[in-house]
Amino acid sequence: MSNSIRRIGVFTSGGDAPGMNAAIRAVVRTSMNMGIECIGIRRGYSGLISGDFVKLDFSIVSGLLRRGGTMLYSARSETFKTPEGQQKALATCKLLGIDGLVGIGGDGTFRGLLALSKLGISVAGIPGTIDNDINCSTHTVGFDTACNTAQDAIDKLRDTTESHERCSVVEVMGRHAGHLALSVGVACGATTVLVPERPIDFERDVVEPIRRSRLSGRTHFMVIVAEGVGSAYDVAARIREETALDTRVTVLGHIQRGGAPTARDRIAATYMGYEAVRLLAEGKSNRVVCMQGDTYVDYDIDEALNMKKDLDIQTYTVMQALTGVDY
Secondary structure, eight states: OOTTOOEEEEEEOSSOOTTHHHHHHHHHHHHHHTTOEEEEETTHHHHHHHTOEEEEOTTTTTTGGGOOSOTTOOOOOSGGGSHHHHHHHHHHHHHHTOOEEEEEESHHHHHHHHHHHHTTOEEEEEEBOTTOOOTTOSOOBTHHHHHHHHHHHHHHHHHHHHHTTOEEEEEEOOTTOOHHHHHHHHHHTOSEEEOTTSOOOHIIIIIHHHHHHHHTTOOOEEEEEEGGGOOHHHHHHHHHHHHOOOEEEEEOGGGGGOSOOOHHHHHHHHHHHHHHHHHHHTTOOSEEEEEETTEEEEEEHHHHHTOOOOOOHHHHHHHHHHHTOOO
16 A cells, blocks of 8 residues: 555535445445545535535444435535636645545546646546446446436336327436436337437437337337437427327436435445545556446546447347337
8 A cells, every 4th residue: 555645535526326325435444444544525526625524434434335315415616627726625635634535426527636636636536427428437336226217217107108008208317428318218118219329310210110119009109318319398299290199208307316226336336436445545546447347447537538438339239129220
């Protein structure tokens, strides 16, 4: 272990995600195991600027593994994006004697860590977002839980959709990415899925799959729309106009961010928290811990932010085959 790391700060930033608490727990307990003190920074970069902190120990993080949300709260900070804000954050680190920082969040969190790294703070990032839009990682903390939450809601919705012979248009989160929508669509047997990564031909991608499904004998239909595509209400109105179906909209919204994390998210968060502390203890900095398949790896933050990530081709191919849509 590097003798220069005596005290680590941990914080969550951006949108909350199930499993963030599990990652915090892993950071704290791994730090203690290595003889490193751990400080929790509340409210992300905003708290780092204002000095909003709490000392963390073994007992404080007990029970966190199964809790959704983040015990350290989360906030966005426009002030931190300025040089003055970053200097205030640096001053807080110096005042508290923080030698290293672990940030849990998305791209914005990692850009902030990169800025602090350039100011001399050792940093490590953990990808936590339900959108799964962190390019360097095939899996982000919270994604699996969000998929399961959406799947459960859609399974329940399908009961009433089937009973009334309707078309349901369900909008799921994902920001500008379609990973969540695509995975949920496969898991729920959707009639079709609309994602922002692919150009949409409404006749081909929506109307025709519904018609083929109806000709096969089905009288209810499920259309999954990623929020990055646009309004689910606009999609529903057009379906109603072109098919005369009784079409209803359900926007799942922030319910997808809540709930107890799944086993997969708990395990991923725990491994990533351990790896983040290990990297800092070994004197490494400016790293992002992530997953490539089932393997945990780390990248330089600069490299990670410049990586590209498309939809999972295999999942997309399966979706195409099961809907019969020829792209």
